[in-house]
Amino acid sequence: MTYRTPVAEISFALRHVAGLDAAIASGAHGDLTMEDADAILQEAGRVADAVIAPLNPVGDRQGARLADGAVTTSPGWREAYRTWIEGGWNGLSAEADHGGQGLPLLLNAACSEMWNAGSISFALCPLLTAGGIEALAKHGSDDLKERYLGKLISGEWTATMNLTEPQAGSDLSLLRSRAEPAGDGTYRIVGSKIYITYGEHDLTDNIVHLVLARLKDAPAGTRGISLFLVPKFLPDTSRNDLRCSGLEHKLGIHGSPTCSMAFGDNGGATGWLIGEENRGLACMFTMMNSARLNVGLQGVGVAERSYQQALAYARDRRQGKAAGSSDPVSPIVDHADVQRMLLTMKAYTAAARGICYLTAQALDAARGAEGKAGLDRASLLTPVAKAFSTDIANEVTSLGVQVHGGMGFVEETGAAQHMRDARILAIYEGxxxxxxxxxxxxxxxxxxxxxxxxxxxxxxxxxxxxxxxxxxxxxxxxxxxxxxxxxxxxxxxxxxxxxxxxxxxxxxxxxxxxxxxxxxxxxxxxxxxxxxxxxxxxxxxxxxxxxxxxxxxxxxxxxxxxxxxxxxxxxxxxxxxxxxxxxxxxxx
Structure with a gap:
């Protein structure tokens, strides 16, 4: 079944639920018009439908592979990524000073939903890069911004978030990776990380890792964590002392390489401090909060795709005689309980979409006239956007399998993939x-x-x-x-x-x-x-x-x-x- 982006519903939600019409009328978004916004949404929908969505089953069947330290992404991934960055999608809401388009986060949120409905595995790469852009833009030195921000915004390079270690999952106070000053303004990073999304891949020439580590005399607990920028390739083009040491074998999102990373096998990977020493967690939270909204949008996207597939199947599949029907063998969509399941799927998805868009609108308000009030509202809504949307993604995709009946439990229809892919969403990013x-x-x-x-x-x-x-x-x-x-x-x-x-x-x-x-x-x-x-x-x-x-x-x-x-x-x-x-x- 081919996914079709619900552009009209997305536009309606932006305008009448999240208030994009009113924001544009107030001048909050410069010279942006609703006609401009709709044109962007239409083109984003076309890319999601024609370029990204066909990758989804391919990535599930032929996931990323690791050989001789190099990761090869699924067939079609590189070509699709090139098309995506050539369209300028990576820098939609990034600052214009470094090559971004400076458009509202709300508009970017709508596009993010589309990419994730097309393929969560594909969209995870730019999701992490977006968080890296935000952390570097807010906390990086002028030199680091000049060297890395433009290439991240264009999508020429990608970014990762390196938090988790085998003994330190959600509790970062247990983190052991260490950093030592090298005497030349850089640091030597040594340690191991796990669950690093797109930690290694073949989509771009360079990967910019944001890594949490401890300095030698740092305070205990989370107060002693610093954040470092550690690129795969150094400015002189030499290879940094880091490598992908393995790929996880996962329940879902097979197309996304989830890597274990080793830093410092040969003395230490070269890194640059972001922000202040021992204040890395505050910098990383900039990235994590952005990621949490985007994970909520992942939930909306996979729920929408699951609903569309279940509805198409229910219209086509005939089984039993529906109450009040003259047809001796009815399409199952005519049965009241199947309607209940489909309406539940659609209603939860639309509700989660509205919450995520409201959160993005609050973040836009925080960047504009509302300032702190907007930021506080976004802070309140972010955990709801992340958790509610991903909880319902698990429920909606499970109902999608149920609507398919036995055909949902086998891999042939693809309904099971949505359920497997959705399961991680309630777990990662907090x-x-x-x-x-x-x-x-x-x-x-x-x-x-x-x-x-x-x-x-x-x-x-x-x-x-x-x-x-x-x-x-x-x-x-x-x-x-x-x-x-x-x-x-x-x-x-x-x-x-x-x-x-x-x-x-x-x-x-x-x-x-x-x-x-x-x-x-x-x-x-x-x-x-x-x-x-x-x-x-x-x-x-x-x-x-x-x-x-x-x-x-x-x-x-x-x-x-x-x-x-x-x-x-x-x-x-x-x-x-x-x-x-x-x-x-x-x-x-």
Whole structure:
């Protein structure tokens, strides 16, 4: 089945959910027009459909290979990457000073969804490079920027993130890689890293590794970590003292080379400090936060592709007689339970898309007039964008297999690949449990809780607009949305009180159900915004059937999925008792 980018839906979400129309009208994005944005989206969709999407099954069947220290990517990868960078896609939202186009992060987020729907394995390479660009632009010296930033922005070179070590996964305080000053302004890096995405490949002539390591007398824990730029090839074109020591054999994303890296076999790899000594984690978090939003968009992309494939199969596959049908053998899409699965897939995907776009919009606002307020809103939304979107990616791709029935369990249809590829998304760039704890412990208390209260207020305004604009087509959208927001409000108050009362174990116990509750309420709000805009268009006489479909989807989400809000609220408020006797229960 061939993937087709839903350009019209993406454009609608940008305009009416994330507010791109209003931002352009305000002059926040310079001379960019919506016509320009739509032209970019159309061309990005063409590249995703024609160039990237055909790579997906190829990369799954013929993954990256390692031989004699060199990694060869899947057939067609190099040609597709060349086409992609020649189109200027790598530098879409990068600063114009170093060759970027300076376009909104929101527009880049929409394109990122398209690349990932085409092939997560392919899109992972530019995802890491984008994070490297951001870290280097914010924290690198002028000399490093001059030497590396332009080539990274153009895509001529790529970047990696080297954090994880065998003994130090999510806990970077256990990191052992070391760095020693060489006396000439450079450092010698020695150590091993694992799970390095595109740590070695044949797409570009050079790879710029951003590596976390410790100086000899550095403080213990995360306070003693520094960040270094360690290129595969040095400025004099000689090979640096680093190598790919192995490729991981993985459940999914076979086309993406996941490398173990060895630095300093012959005395130490040459590296340059980024930022200040012992302040590397702060620099790396610039890269990680960018990556977390992009991982959320990976979830949206693979969920969209899985949904499209399941819908096409359900329309074609005939099995049984649907209730009320005169056809003795109906397409399975006519069966109510198959419709439920497909609507769940579509609704979750659209909700996650809206949350990710809102996060990108907040990052744009942080770069513009809103400044800190925009950054705080982005900080609040980022763990929700990452975790909710990747959780639903696992659920949606599993439903995609279910819609296919037995044909989904075999590799022939490709439905299983989406499920296998999606599984990593809830794990890397900070597991979703860590995202939930970050949301509750660090993001809810921002500005004394004012940031989350402002977000709740924005949700309430949408619920009020739905009530005011009530139409029979909305069904129970209004009251269900209002009830979900109030459940989120009460759960938020409980967690803020627990934190203020020095009961962090209670707050952490409720973190994961709270994040899910937040995602459901915010996602329902996004779909309600789309429904409101579509209803307004219908009132003007527009006849596009997509308007009615958006209203029906928002209603389905509110009446079938948002109904979990009350139970999640109870889990947050009353479910933390397992922290007292959980080990007793496990022992049984």
């Amino acid at each position: 597991t979703n449990g860590i995202q939930a704890i970050d949301l509750v412990a660090r993001k809810l208390p921002l500005n004394g809780g004012a940031t989350v209260r402002a977000q709740l207020a924005s949700m309430r305004r949408v619920a009020e607009a739905v009530q005011k604009d009530a139409t029979p087509a909305f069904g129970h959208l209004g009251p269900r949305l209002r009830a979900g927001i109030e459940s989120l409000d009460r759960a938020t108050s409980y967690l803020l009180k627990a934190l203020a009362s020095n009961r962090p174990e209670e707050a952490q116990a409720g973190a994961t159900p709270y994040l899910r509750l937040f995602g459901l309420a915010q996602g329902a709000t996004c779909l309600a915004l789309a429904a409101l805009a579509s209803n307004a268009a219908l009132k003007t006489g527009e006849t596009d059937p997509a308007h009615g479909a958006r209203i029906a989807l928002a209603r389905f989400f509110a009446e079938n999925l948002l109904t979990a809000a009350g139970g999640l609220e109870q889990s947050v408020v009353d479910g933390g008792g397992f922290t007292q006797d959980g080990m007793l229960a496990l022992a049984g």
